[in-house]
Amino acid sequence: MQNHLVIIGSVWPEPTSTAAGTRMLQLIAMFQKEQYQITFLSSASKSDYSYPLENLNITTHPIKLNDTSFDSLLSVLNPNIVLFDRFMIEEQFGWRVAKNCPNALRILDTEDLHFLRKARETAFKQDRIVQPEDYLSDIFKRELASIYRCDLSLIISEHEMELLTQTFKVDTSILHYIPFLVDPISKSLLNSIPAFSERKHFVSIGNFLHEPNWQTVLQLKKLWKSIKKVLPEAELHVYGSYATEKAKQLHNVKEGFLVRGRAESVEAVFHSVKVLLAPIPYGAGLKGKLLESMLFGLPNVTTEIGSEGMQGDLEWNGFISTTDEDFIEKAIELYQDNTLWQQSQKNGIELINKRFEKSLFENKFFTKINHLLANLNQHRNQNFLGQVFQHQTLQSTKFMSKWIELKNSVQ
Incomplete structure (x- = not known):
């Protein structure tokens, strides 16, 4: 039966x-x-x-x-x-x-x-x-x-x-x-997605109705001007379902801080940008956005709360920052350094395969x-x-x- x-x-x-x-x-x-x-x-x-x-x-x-x-x-x-x-x-x-x-x-x-x-x-x-x-x-x-x-x-x-x-x-x-x-990722994935030189801009993503995500967006608004000052051509694309009016009010083309709303395809978005930014100030559980960044070969910069429970004793898929200044510095470094970016991408694949592969x-x-x-x-x-x-x-x-x-x- x-x-x-x-x-x-x-x-x-x-x-x-x-x-x-x-x-x-x-x-x-x-x-x-x-x-x-x-x-x-x-x-x-x-x-x-x-x-x-x-x-x-x-x-x-x-x-x-x-x-x-x-x-x-x-x-x-x-x-x-x-x-x-x-x-x-x-x-x-x-x-x-x-x-x-x-x-x-x-x-x-x-x-x-x-x-x-x-x-x-x-x-x-x-x-x-x-x-x-x-x-x-x-x-x-x-x-x-x-x-x-x-x-x-x-x-x-x-x-x-x-x-x-x-x-x-x-x-x-x-x-x-x-x-x-999740299913395991093969290293051949790296050959099938856009390379570092084919990408531009930063991204953030998260359901706006979830309070930790909204606080993350506010953190980004605070940090972004310092990143933009060093990388004047870069933009930050903020995606998330159920965008509220207060979130839309943060949209500023001149600052390059663009509130996009729901992403029709997370994979397509993540394949077009260079770095995911996730200065998560508090929360619990595991962060789906960071798992997806690894799955789709996108390095990220996050906080200790963001990475909690995910890393184990492996190298992170980018950087884990402890201060605002460190977050800004690492975001700029990862955005500019091709070699560092590629290694971070490989770290993400290893993390997925050793810690989240479903057969385990x-x-x-x-x-x-x-x-x-x-x-x-x-x-x-x-x-x-x-x-x-x-x-x-x-x-x-x-x-x-x-x-x-x-x-x-x-x-």
């Missing part, structure tokens, strides 16, 4: 808009390779950029929050595995899954650790370094509770694995490291999944804190949901 995976998404995947959308399609491809039947559910509205999941033979259903129609649908679907896309979705639907499909393996895809991003945002806005107490927000408590309630949580970054296991003592049995998953992770993941499916009761009994959170936290979540459902029914 074919295994059945139900994914409950916070949104319908948009791989052309967000790294999270790309990540979801990577997970879907991995399960389909193992012959899983997949059903995707979401209470969000679809956009013009939502991926046509039906083209992948995935069944889709819109669902409602705080409504028993979800219970009926899930009972009919009767999946082996339910995957929650972000902890907020587990909060909303986890108790219903536990009630209607108690034998289904419950997996949380964290995307990134929201509490880590929030702690860094707080420190950034107060112009200071992160303190241990910054982590201990309401988001931290909610996210950790969700991790414990699930049978397995997917962690995208080695740094986040270390934070959870070393600092917060989360047992490794309920965590699994699985980064971005697929077998380990399904070995873990199959073990959990065969030993689910034992696994849950050992995760006794998960049972505590399941009982305590979801009682309040459940009754709040029931109250909203009743309130909606009488309106």
